[in-house]
Every structure is written in C-alpha cells, then in structure tokens.
Amino acid sequence: xxxxxxxxxxxxxxxxxxxxxxxxxxxxxxxxxxxxxxxxxxxxxxxxxxxxxxxxxxxxxxxxxxxxxxxxxxxxxxxxxxxxxxxxxxxxxxxxxxxxxxxxxxxxxxxxxxxxxxxxxxxxxxxxxxxxxxxxxxxxxxxxxxxxxxxxxxxxxxxxxxxxxxxxxxxxxxxxxxxxxxxxxxxxxxxxxxxxxxxxxxxxxxxxxxxxxxxxxxxxxxxxxxxxxxxxxxxxxxxxxxxxxxxxxxxxxxxxxxxxxxxxxxxxxxxxxxxxxxxxxxxxxxxxxxxxxxxxxxxxxxxxxxxxxxxxxxxxxxxxxxxxxxxxxxxxxxxxxxxxxxxxxxxxxxxxxxxxxxxxxxxxxxxxxxxxxxxxxxxxxxxxxxxxxxxxxxxxxxxxxxxxxxxxxxxxxxxxxxxxxxxxxxxxxxxxxxxxxxxxxxxxxxxxxxxxxxxxxxxxxxxxxxxxxxxxxxxxxxxxxxxxxxxxxxxxxxxxxxxxxxxxxxxxxxxxxxxxxxxxxxxxxxxxxxxxxxxxxxxxxxxxxxxxxxxxxxxxxxxxxxxxxxxxxxxxxxxxxxxxxxxxxxxxxxxxxxxxxxxxxxxxxxxxxxxxxxxxxxxxxxxxxxxxxxxxxxxxxxxxxxxxxxxxxxxxxxxxxxxxxxxxxxxxxxxxxxxxxxxxxxxxxxxxxxxxxxxxxxxxxxxxxxxxxxxxxxxxxxxxxxxxxxxxxxxxxxxxxxxxxxxxxxxxxxxxxxxxxxxxxxxxxxxxxxxxxxxxxxxxxxxxxxxxxxxxxxxxxxxxxx
DNA sequence: AGCACGCCGACT
DNA sequence: GTCGGCGTGCTC
Numbered sequence: 171x172x173x174x175x176x177x178x179x180x181x182x183x184x185x186x187x188x189x190x191x192x193x194x195x196x197x198x199x200x201x202x203x204x205x206x207x208x209x210x211x212x213x214x215x216x217x218x219x220x221x222x223x224x225x226x227x228x229x230x231x232x233x234x235x236x237x238x239x240x241x242x243x244x245x246x247x248x249x250x251x252x253x254x255x256x257x258x259x260x261x262x263x264x265x266x267x268x269x270x271x272x273x274x275x276x277x278x279x280x281x282x283x284x285x286x287x288x289x290x291x292x293x294x295x296x297x298x299x300x301x302x303x304x305x306x307x308x309x310x311x312x313x314x315x316x317x318x319x320x321x322x323x324x325x326x327x328x329x330x331x332x333x334x335x336x337x338x339x340x341x342x343x344x345x346x347x348x349x350x351x352x353x354x355x356x357x358x359x360x361x362x363x364x365x366x367x368x369x370x371x372x373x374x375x376x377x378x379x380x381x382x383x384x385x386x387x388x389x390x391x392x393x394x395x396x397x398x399x400x401x402x403x404x405x406x407x408x409x410x411x412x413x414x415x416x417x418x419x420x421x422x423x424x425x426x427x428x429x430x431x432x433x434x435x436x437x438x439x440x441x442x443x444x445x446x447x448x449x450x451x452x453x454x455x456x457x458x459x460x461x462x463x464x465x466x467x468x469x470x471x472x473x474x475x476x477x478x479x480x481x482x483x484x485x486x487x488x489x490x491x492x493x494x495x496x497x498x499x500x501x502x503x504x505x506x507x508x509x510x511x512x513x514x515x516x517x518x519x520x521x522x523x524x525x526x527x528x529x530x531x532x533x534x535x536x537x538x539x540x541x542x543x544x545x546x547x548x549x550x551x552x553x554x555x556x557x558x559x560x561x562x563x564x565x566x567x568x569x570x571x572x573x574x575x576x577x578x579x580x581x582x583x584x585x586x587x588x589x590x591x592x593x594x595x596x597x598x599x600x601x602x603x604x605x606x607x608x609x610x611x612x613x614x615x616x617x618x619x620x621x622x623x624x625x626x627x628x629x630x631x632x633x634x635x636x637x638x639x640x641x642x643x644x645x646x647x648x649x650x651x652x653x654x655x656x657x658x659x660x661x662x663x664x665x666x667x668x669x670x671x672x673x674x675x676x677x678x679x680x681x682x683x684x685x686x687x688x689x690x691x692x693x694x695x696x697x698x699x700x701x702x703x704x705x706x707x708x709x710x711x712x713x714x715x716x717x718x719x720x721x722x723x724x725x726x727x728x729x730x731x732x733x734x735x736x737x738x739x740x741x742x743x744x745x746x747x748x749x750x751x752x753x754x755x756x757x758x759x760x761x762x763x764x765x766x767x768x769x770x771x772x773x774x775x776x777x778x779x780x781x782x783x784x785x786x787x788x789x790x791x792x793x794x795x796x797x798x799x800x801x802x803x804x805x806x807x808x809x810x811x812x813x814x815x816x817x818x819x820x821x822x823x824x825x826x827x828x829x830x831x832x833x834x835x836x837x838x839x840x841x842x843x844x845x846x847x848x849x850x851x852x853x854x855x856x857x858x859x860x861x862x863x864x865x866x867x868x869x870x871x872x873x874x875x876x877x878x879x880x881x882x883x884x885x886x887x888x889x890x891x892x893x894x895x896x897x898x899x900x901x902x903x904x905x906x907x908x909x910x911x912x913x914x915x916x917x918x919x920x921x922x923x924x925x926x927x928x929x930x931x932x933x934x935x936x937x938x939x940x941x942x943x944x945x946x947x948x949x950x951x952x953x954x955x956x957x958x959x960x961x962x963x964x965x966x967x968x969x970x971x972x
Numbered sequence: 973a974g975c976a977c978g979c980c981g982a983c984t
Numbered sequence: 985g986t987c988g989g990c991g992t993g994c995t996c
Contacts, residue, residue, distance in 0.1 A: 176996080180973055189996040212995040213975060229996050319987080956973090957991095 172198060173227040174235060176218035177264045178211055179278055183952060186263045189218070190227040192234045201235070204243030204250055206276070208236045208336040215334035217278035219268050221250055239338055242531065244272055246548050248585055255581065261944055261964050262571035270571055271546035273524045274339075281335040282308035284321070288329050293320050296330075308332070340524055342416045348401060349384040351411040360409050370400045375409065387412065418525040421518055425497065427504035432474055439467050442613040446475050449589040450482065450553055457580060459560075459605040460593040462615030463624065463853070464824030468593045471615075472556050473506050475591065480510065480536050484553025484588070489575055491562040492516060492541045494785045497763060503539045514540030514547075517759070542567060545575045545582070552586040555579045559785070560592035560601060561817055566969045574967065576601075595824070595855075596817040599866065600873040602859055625795070625826040625833030627851035631842045642738060648796050648836050649742055656745060656775050660793045660831065664739075664778040665822045666732055667803050673731040675702060675714065679722035684714060690921035697733045698754060707923045732778055735798065739778070751779035784821045793833050795826040800839035800847055807918050808971045809871045812846040816858055819850035870910070870933050872967070878932040878940065879968040881917065883961045887926040893960065894928040897947055901932060904943045909934035918972050925961070 175188040191209055193201055201207070201220060209218050210233050217239065245253070249271055257267035269277055283305050286292070292300070299314055300306055311321070324330045350357060361375050373394050385393075387401065404410045435443065442460060449456045462468045476486040490499055495515040503511050512526040512535040529535045530547045538547040542565055545555070557565065557579055565575040576592065583590040592601055592610070605612035618624070630645040640646060655662050674692035675684045684693050686704035693702035695713065703710040716723045727734070732752040739746055749769045756762045762782075769777045770789060777783060777792075803815045819837065827833020839847055849858040867874050882894045894914035901911050913930030920927060934940070944964055954960040 173996090178995085180995080182973055184993095185973080185995075191996060209996085211974095214973095214995090216973095227996075232996060 171226070173224050173232065174201065174207070174220045175222040175224060176207065176209060176235075177221055177268065178209065178218040179216050179265055180211070181263055181265060182956075183263065183948065186265075188221055190229045190232055191218075192232040193223070194234050197235060197238060201238055202243045203247060204245035206239040206244060206278070206338070208239060208278075209233065210236060215336055216280065217336050219245060219250075219265075221254075239278075239336075244276055244531070244548075246550055248550070248582070249546065249548060252546075252578070252581055252585075256571055256573050256578065258941065259577070260571040260573055260966065261941055261948065267571050270543070270567070270573070273520065273527045275520050275524045276338060276340055279337040279339050281337060283333045283335060284308060284311060285331050285333055286329075287331060291327065291329050292324060293317075296320055296324060305333075339520075341521060343419050343521060343525070344414045345417040346387040347384050347413050347415050348387050348390055348405075348410055349413065350378050350382060351405075351408055354379060354382050357409060360407070368403075370394070370396045371404055374400060374404060378410070384413075386417070418529065419519070419522040421513070421522045421526075422497075422500070422504070425501075427501055427508070429508060430502075430505040432477060432506075433470055435470065435474065436467065436619065438615045438617065439471055442615055443471050443474060445611060445613065446471070446554075446589055446591060447478055450475065450478050453587045455583050455587045455589065457583065457590045457610045458592065458613055459597055459601055459610040460591055460613045460615070461597055461602070461605070461855070462593065462595060462613075463618060464595045464821070465618040465622070465828060466595075466615035467619045468558070468615065469502055472558070472591070472593070473502070475554055475556070475589075476507070476537055479553030479588075480507070482553060484536075484551045485533075485547075485549040486537045486553060487544060487547050487549065487555045487579075487582075488537065488539045489544060489555075489557045489565065489579070490539060490541065491559050491564045491785070493564070493782050494559060495539075495541055496766075498788070500539065503537060507537050510536040512538045512540075512547075514538060514544040516541060542575045545578045552582060553588050554591065555583055555588065556591045556593065558593045560594045561596055561598040563814075563969045568970055572965050574969075596820050597855075599813055599859065599862055603863065603873040622827070624853045625823060625835050627823060627835040627837060627853075629842050629847060629851050630836060630838045632838050632840050642742060643735065643798060643838075644739065644742055645836070645838055648838065651794055651834065651836060652743060652746070652776070652796070655794050656743070658793075659772075659791075660775075661769070661772065661789060661791045662776045662794045662796065663783060663787070663789075663792050663822070663825050664735070664776055664796045664798060665783060666735055666778065666780055666798045667800070667818065673727045673734060675725060675727055677717035677720065677722055678724040678726050680717060680720040682717055682719040684718075688921070688924040690919055695727050695731070696754070697731075706919065732780060736778055739776070746776050747774040748776045748778050749774040751777065751783055753780070756782065781818075783825075784818055787825055788828055789825075790829045791831065792826055792828070793831045795822055795833070795835045797822055797835070797837040797839075800837055801841055804841060804844060804846065809866075809869065810969070812844070812865075813862060816846040816850045816862075819847065820853065820855070823850070823853070875933045875935060876937075876966075877968060878934070878944075879929060879965045879971065880932070880944075881927060881929045881961075881963040881965070882914075883922075883925040883927045883963075884959060885925055889958075889960070890926045890928045893951065893954070893962075894930055897962075898930045900947055900950075901930070901943065905932065905934065905937055905940065909937055 172193045174191050174193050176191055178185060178189055203220055203223055205220050207218055207220055208215055215236060245268060253267040253271060254264060257264045286300050286304050295317060299311060299316060357375055357379055364372050374396055377394055405412060446458060460468055472488060479486045500513055512529045514523060514526050530538055530549060538544050557576060560576060567573050579590045604610045630647055635645045652662050673695040675695050684702055686693055686709050688709060689704055689706045691704060691706055693704055696703055700713050701710050702713055714725060732750050736748050736750050749765050751765050768774055804811055823835045826835055837851060841847060845861050880897060882890050884890045898911045898914055910933045911930055914928045917927035917929050948962060951960060951962060
C-alpha cells in the first residue's frame with residue numbers, strides 16, 4: 171500500500187498541513203508527486219496537490235484518492251520544495267504558494283449537483299424542480315428558491331444524493347484542419363472532372379496539388395479566398411477530409427519576427443559577459459549585478475549568455491517588468507531564438523497563458539520571457555536566470571504570497587547551480603550595497619554603445635517661473651524648446667509623474683474637497699466620462715455642479731492629470747500634435763501599440779504620458795524629454811521616495827537622443843537643490859548611492875535594517891487600534907531587544923472601502939524567530955480573522971508602504 | 973472554507 | 985414535541 175501526502179485546496183490556516191490518502195491500486199503506477207488529484211474531504215470532494223508518496227501512514231482511517239487530474243505532474247520536485255519554502259518565508263498557506271506558481275486555469279472549479287435516486291417519494295416541489303431530469307445543478311436549486319428542509323429530508327431518506335464535482339478550467343484550443351483524403355495523383359484526376367464553373371473548388375484543389383500537406387481551415391480560406399462551404403463540397407466528394415486538432419493559441423500569430431544573429435560584443439560587454447559565461451560553464455551559482463547605463467547594451471549580454479546556455483542543452487528564464495514587456499522587447503528575443511521562446515505576460519488571456527506554460531512544461535521551448543510569475547517556469551535544467559531592471563517594484567507580488575521574484579530567482583539559481591543576473595541602470599540600493607560587499611559580483615558597463623553621451627539635463631526652478639508671472643505648468647524654456655523641435659520636425663517626450671497627484675475637485679468658497687464616502691481619499695475627476703471616481707474602490711458619481719456644503723457654484727479642479735496637461739499644452743502651443751498615453755487611453759487591448767505607432771510614424775510630434783512611457787521606448791527623432799513635475803514623487807510618505815525619483819528621472823532621460831541627433835532633457839521642479847534631482851541630472855549613480863546610503867544609515871532603513879510591515883484593517887476603528895496596539899506589544903515582548911517597533915500608526919490612507927487601516931513596522935538586523943512569532947500572533951487572532959472580518963497583512967521587506 | 977452536529981428559543 | 989437559528993469543531 172502506498173500513501174500520498176496531499177496539500178488540499180482549503181485556504182485556512184487550520185488546514186495548512188498535508189493530509190494522507192491511500193493510493194488505489196489502479197493509480198499506483200500512474201500517480202506521481204506534483205500531480206493534482208481529487209480527494210474526498212469531509213462530506214465534500216476537492217482538489218489537492220500530491221506532495222510526497224510514502225509507504226505507510228499513522229492515520230487510522232485513510233480515505234482513497236478519488237481521481238488523478240493530470241497526466242504529467244504540474245509541479246516539479248523543485249517547485250514543490252520551493253513552494254513550501256516560499257509559504258514559510260512569506261507566512262502564507264502552502265496551497266496559496268502552489269497556486270501562485272501555476273497558470274490560473276489550473277485552479278480547480280467546484281460544482282455541486284443534486285441527483286435523483288427515486289421517482290416516487292419526492293415532494294411535489296422537488297419533483298417539479300427536476301422536471302423529469304435525473305440531475306439538476308445546485309445553482310439551479312438555489313436560483314429557484316428551493317426548500318432546504320425538503321432537500322435535507324430527501325437526502326436523509328436517500329431519495330436524492332449530492333454529487334460534488336471538481337473541474338479543471340484548463341481547455342485546449344482546437345482548430346479545424348483540412349487534408350487530402352486521396353493521393354495527389356487522384357486529386358489531379360478529380361480536378362479534371364470538376365465542373366467548369368466550380369472555379370473556387372478548382373482553386374482549393376489546385377492548392378493541395380501543389381502543397382500536399384495538411385493546413386488549418388482558417389489559413390486555407392485566407393490563401394484561396396474561399397469559404398467553408400466550398401471546402402465542405404470537396405469533403406463531400408471525398409477528396410478532402412477534416413480533422414479537429416489541438417493547437418496552441420498564438421498571441422503573436424500575425425507578427426513576423428525578423429531573425430537576428432549575435433552582434434559583435436564591445437570591449438565592455440565582453441568584460442561583463444565573461445564572468446557570466448564562466449559561471450554557466452562551471453555550473454556555478456553566483457549572483458551578478460550588471461550595472462549598465464541606459465544604452466550600454468545589456469540586452470545583448472543577456473542574449474549571448476542565453477545562447478551559451480542553450481548550446482549546453484539548458485534553459486533560461488528572463489524576467490522583464492510588466493510595462494516593459496512590449497512587442498519591441500519580445501521581438502529581440504524571438505528574433506534571436508525563434509520558436510524556442512515562450513512569452514508570459516498579463517496581457518495574455520488565461521488560455522494563451524496556459525498554452526505558453528504548456529510549451530515550457532513539455533520542454534518545447536528553451537527560453538521564457540515574462541513578468542514576475544514567469545520565475546516559476548517549470549524548467550528542469552535551468553542554466554541562467556536574468557532579471558532585467560531589477561529595481562522595478564513590480565517584481566514584488568502585492569498579495570499573498572508576497573514574494574519577491576529576486577528571492578525566488580536566487581533560490582532556483584542555487585538549486586540548479588546556475589548564475590542569476592540582475593541588470594539595471596539604477597540598481598536598488600540594497601542590491602548595489604550587496605554588490606559592494608561582495609555578496610553579488612558587480613559587473614559595470616559605464617559607457618553607451620556608440621560612445622554617445624547621455625543627453626544634457628537642464629533643471630528649471632518652477633518657483634522662479636512663478637515669480638516671473640508664468641502661471642502655466644510649462645516653463646518658458648520648455649515651451650521654447652518644444653516649439654523649436656516642432657519646427658525642426660523632431661519629436662518630444664513629455665513625462666508627467668502622476669503618482670501622488672490626481673485631479674481632485676474643491677470648492678473655492680468653502681474649501682470642501684469631494685471625498686469618497688467609504689475611503690479616506692479625494693475623488694479623481696475623469697473628464698472623458700464627466701465623472702468623479704474613487705481609485706481605491708469602485709465608487710463613482712457624476713461631476714458635481716455645486717458644492718454640497720455651501721451650494722457655491724465655484725467648483726475647481728486641482729492637480730494635473732495628463733488630460734489637463736494636454737489641454738493646457740494646446741493653449742500654449744496650438745500647433746502641437748499630441749499622443750496621450752495613460753491608463754485611460756491604453757485600456758483597450760492593442761491601444762498601447764496603436765498609439766506608439768502613430769508616434770513612430772511621426773503623425774504626432776509630442777508623446778505625453780505617465781510611468782508607462784518611462785521605459786524601453788526608442789524613437790530615432792526624439793531629441794527632447796521634458797519632465798513636468800518632479801516633486802510629487804519626492805514628497806510621498808515612503809523612505810524610497812528619493813530613490814524612486816532618481817530611478818525614474820534617469821530612465822526618462824534615457825529616452826532622448828538615442829541615435830544620430832543629440833538629445834536634451836528639461837526637468838521642471840520646485841526642489842531644484844534636492845540631491846536626487848541634482849545627481850540624476852548628472853547621471854551620477856555612484857554619488858547618489860553614497861548619499862542615499864548615508865540617509866538610510868542615519869534613519870535606520872534598508873539596507874542597514876530589514877523591515878516588516880504589519881497592516882491591520884477592520885470596519886471598526888477602535889478595534890483596529892486595539893489589535894494593532896496589542897500586536898506591537900506582543901512583538902516588543904517576544905522579539906530581541908535589537909528590534910524597533912514603529913507604531914501603531916494610521917496607514918497613509920486611513921480608510922479604504924469602509925475599513926480602517928493601521929500599521930506597525932518592525933526594523934531589525936537579525937530576528938531568526940520573527941516568522942514564528944508572527945505566525946503565533948496570526949494564530950491568536952485566527953477566530954477574529956475568520957469570523958469578525960479582521961484582516962492582518964504581513965509584508966516582509968515591503969515595497970509599498972501605503 | 974464548508975459542512976455537520978448540537979444546543980436553545982419559538983411555534984404548530 | 986419539532987423546526988430552525990447559529991456557535992463549535994472537524995476535515996486524512
């Protein structure tokens with residue numbers, strides 16, 4: 171007898187351990203560790219992951235595994251082990267960890283149905299509900315307001331039974347394929363016999379005579395410009411046949427990727443790549459920090475490292491931040507490695523995502539390029555892991571399990587004994603500090619590919635503009651520079667940092683700001699729909715005409731949305747042709763690319779946008795980059811505010827003068843003297859690093875201290891305060907004396923969706939027992955969490971302090 | 973999480 | 985006496 175240890179699909183901390191199940195004889199040979207199974211659990215039937223197969227169990231009455239859901243395991247042994255580690259590290263549940271590693275469609279779907287076992291004894295209303303059928307769904311019973319007492323009675327008497335159904339949502343896409351039903355020469359004979367006026371049929375047949383292979387019906391129709399009907403006629407004549415085949419959904423079906431070959435490496439690229447190659451060759455786990463300025467050719471270093479890995483028969487994972495995962499980026503990898511590449515990003519439909527994942531699972535690809543969760547690609551012979559733009563915050567998952575892709579990468583690198591490469595022009599302070607300490611190997615690429623200089627940066631003091639009577643949001647110098655580019659038929663990128671900034675509405679008479687009734691936040695004005703929306707819940711109302719407090723009609727918007735910037739810009743420079751890119755204009759699928767194409771084809775001279783235009787864009791004729799308001803980000807309540815500002819400014823500046831024409835950057839700010847602004851304008855990362863490290867040291871922030879953020883929320887403010895206070899007291903008592911506990915303090919946004927939010931923060935150097943203590947605290951509040959709607963979120967090394 | 977079991981008040 | 989409300993505790 172063999173026993174399977176199963177992690178079951180019940181998201182509760184009481185269930186957060188394995189359950190033993192007997193493996194029925196018929197499954198003994200089939201069942202492998204890492205497969206999904208359906209199992210009886212109490213009165214129900216649910217899904218579970220087989221974690222381990224052992225000979226015996228201590229449990230007295232074992233139930234049997236009911237069915238196997240997969241032919242091949244969905245989790246490798248490595249991922250099973252990694253999932254456990256991740257759950258422990260992030261204090262989350264095993265089931266959550268495993269599900270985070272898999273495409274969504276592999277999550278089980280549960281259904282209940284009621285089966286009728288006898289016809290006679292049923293009550294009239296139940297009989298009516300069945301209406302002659304043997305099964306009805308439980309949903310149907312509920313929708314028709316079925317009587318639970320009757321149901322329960324019938325169940326007890328055995329007139330009916332309830333079946334629990336576990337379904338996997340995964341589906342394969344099927345496509346219709348057309349093939350010849352007879353040999354080629356027979357088709358030729360048939361061709362002559364076709365009626366003279368059956369032009370289209372002739373054409374289709376001719377196609378097969380010259381291309382005697384199977385083809386997808388859709389493509390055939392396209393090629394011969396015909397209809398399904400014509401093909402159907404040929405099928406009926408017995409000349410062709412159709413089959414339904416599983417196909418992969420191809421998100422890049424209509425894209426041609428021009429194939430590229432390895433470029434000659436520059437001296438500095440060669441210096442950077444050699445240690446990586448050495449590490450690949452020697453199966454040596456080492457973390458590299460590739461610090462390369464924008465345009466220094468980091469991607470080529472990645473590509474040629476991967477090439478080496480593939481030659482050795484191994485696989486590669488490349489992580490790219492979500493917003494940088496544009497077709498341009500994909501093109502570089504598909505161009506070099508062709509069909510060996512799978513792409514995973516959030517723009518894919520769940521089905522497409524599953525198909526890409528399947529290609530990895532079946533080892534049909536060697537390289538995966540993707541956003542955060544691609545770090546879990548089920549490769550088994552990893553040769554390298556690359557994280558591009560490693561400082562990006564999107565590598566941290568902001569929901570359970572709150573993992574950071576970098577930490578997962580290091581774990582997998584260690585497991586596979588392969589290098590991990592972290593690349594960035596502006597590395598995270600922690601990473602650079604580690605590189606300096608020798609924990610990571612630092613690789614520097616300090617000059618740009620074509621020996622071009624970074625574009626000069628001019629800082630404009632907006633206070634002076636105001637003193638000079640300029641009340642617009644564009645400095646005189648910026649306006650002049652833009653006009654100048656338009657004249658020369660060159661292009662401009664205008665960057666508006668909207669974080670911490672949004673268009674709110676205020677009454678000029680009484681100063682009342684329109685706020686969300688359930689969140690502690692001002693509503694944002696959306697001009698396109700003429701509505702006021704809350705960005706934290708889905709509350710929205712039509713734009714107000716008069717103040718609710720004083721009935722004044724003096725209502726004014728404040729803040730600067732991209733819409734407003736566009737309008738004011740057109741007032742100052744009426745001849746400007748502007749492409750605006752923000753969440754509103756890029757929501758629809760494909761809108762992103764469309765807007766970029768317009769700009770690319772020079773049908774516009776100004777690209778105006780938010781965060782999303784800071785990265786990766788590369789246009790030949792962009793010679794001016796304008797940053798409209800640096801300050802909003804600097805002043806966020808976040809110890810990383812200055813670092814994020816520095817990163818962003820450096821990145822945006824890199825958009826100008828990437829080709830033949832020289833570029834220029836203009837930064838407008840009210841804090842001209844701030845070191846992040848000053849040093850970003852000089853492209854001096856090293857100096858910035860030293861300065862910021864000083865700050866972190868004196869304020870006890872990372873990398874000198876680690877942080878843990880505990881966030882408590884509940885609809886009752888007193889309750890939240892009380893719990894948070896208790897938690898900090900417990901932490902103080904049980905953590906070592908070296909740890910500091912900040913708080914409880916109200917979160918920067920005190921109320922979201924009618925829930926009050928308080929937090930406390932642990933600053934520490936070394937607390938090996940921390941996780942255990944926090945687990946106990948969570949245990950202590952278990953009942954409150956389960957029954958009283960209390961929420962306690964724990965975030966180790968947080969990136970988002972809101 | 974879901975579901976059964978069990979204990980107590982309300983009502984035929 | 986029985987129905988149904990919810991609090992409690994278990995699920996290999």
